[in-house]
Amino acid sequence: MSCQTPIIVALDFPSRDAALDLAARLDPALCRVKVGKELFTRCGPAIVETLQAQGFEVFLDLKFHDIPNTTAMAVKAAAELGVWMVNVHCSGGLRMMAACRETLDTLNGPKPLLIGVTVLTSMERSDLAGIGLDVEPQAQVLRLAGLAAEAGLDGLVCSAQEAPALKAVQPQLQLVTPGIRPAGSAQDDQRRILTPRQALDVGSDYLVIGRPISQAADPAAALAAVVAELRG
Ligand SMILES: O=C(O)c1cc(=O)[nH]c(=O)n1[C@@H]1O[C@H](COP(=O)(O)O)[C@@H](O)[C@H]1O
Numbered sequence: 001m002s003c004q005t006p007i008i009v010a011l012d013f014p015s016r017d018a019a020l021d022l023a024a025r026l027d028p029a030l031c032r033v034k035v036g037k038e039l040f041t042r043c044g045p046a047i048v049e050t051l052q053a054q055g056f057e058v059f060l061d062l063k064f065h066d067i068p069n070t071t072a073m074a075v076k077a078a079a080e081l082g083v084w085m086v087n088v089h090c091s092g093g094l095r096m097m098a099a100c101r102e103t104l105d106t107l108n109g110p111k112p113l114l115i116g117v118t119v120l121t122s123m124e125r126s127d128l129a130g131i132g133l134d135v136e137p138q139a140q141v142l143r144l145a146g147l148a149a150e151a152g153l154d155g156l157v158c159s160a161q162e163a164p165a166l167k168a169v170q171p172q173l174q175l176v177t178p179g180i181r182p183a184g185s186a187q188d189d190q191r192r193i194l195t196p197r198q199a200l201d202v203g204s205d206y207l208v209i210g211r212p213i214s215q216a217a218d219p220a221a222a223l224a225a226v227v228a229e230l231r232g
Helices: 016-025 037-043 045-053 068-080 094-106 125-130 137-151 160-169 196-201 219-231
Strands: 007-010 032-035 058-064 085-089 113-117 155-157 174-177 206-209
Touching: 007 219, 016 037, 016 045, 016 219, 032 045, 037 045, 037 058, 045 058, 058 068, 068 085, 068 094, 085 094, 094 113, 094 137, 113 137, 113 174, 125 137, 137 155, 137 160, 160 174, 160 196, 196 206, 196 219
Parallel strands: 007 032, 007 206, 032 058, 058 085, 085 113, 113 155, 155 174, 174 206
Antiparallel strands: none
């Protein structure tokens, strides 16, 4: 089944039971799910296979960042797990991203979308200064987007705040945007945020939403509210 909505729910949980409990409240026709570092480190590939068997398309969010060969082989392993989307850090550089693209292109069968993480949505200018980058987040995002495009990636993880600038220069790249906060919900550790409707309006292709749904008293109702906001 191919899911038609742009919503990706982050299953950021410490156990299989907690993740599957939330998944049981979600409809695979209304959202995809994201398996990230915490859940994957605890449960391994089995949790991905279980979610796939329940009808979910899975974004494996392990943000690979290593030398080209190691990263490309990790992406290959993700592809063989049958995930719908996989990501690598663009700051691993052009050769690293190109190696991932080339490796995926040699595989038979369906391939995951290969997505490059630009500047984490938890970071603002002062955080970039702390790691020696004296630039605005958007300037760094655009720089990394150029490399990702050259390497032939399918899309980027970025803040929806950067979507208009990115779509103006790299319209072929699909934009996966975390840092989504429905009006009135807590910002948490996110810094560059927009609401679901705003994000879609400025050019996001996929919205990654974690705590506003996973920590809601009624996660199914929280998801339904986002779906309604996007349709409205
Ligand atoms: O690659 C990601 O998914 C990601 C990139 C980024 O820049 N910012 C970001 O928040 N994420 C992930 O998106 C999810 C956001 O979760 P919430 O802040 O709870 O909505 C988390 O699972 C993060 O790991």
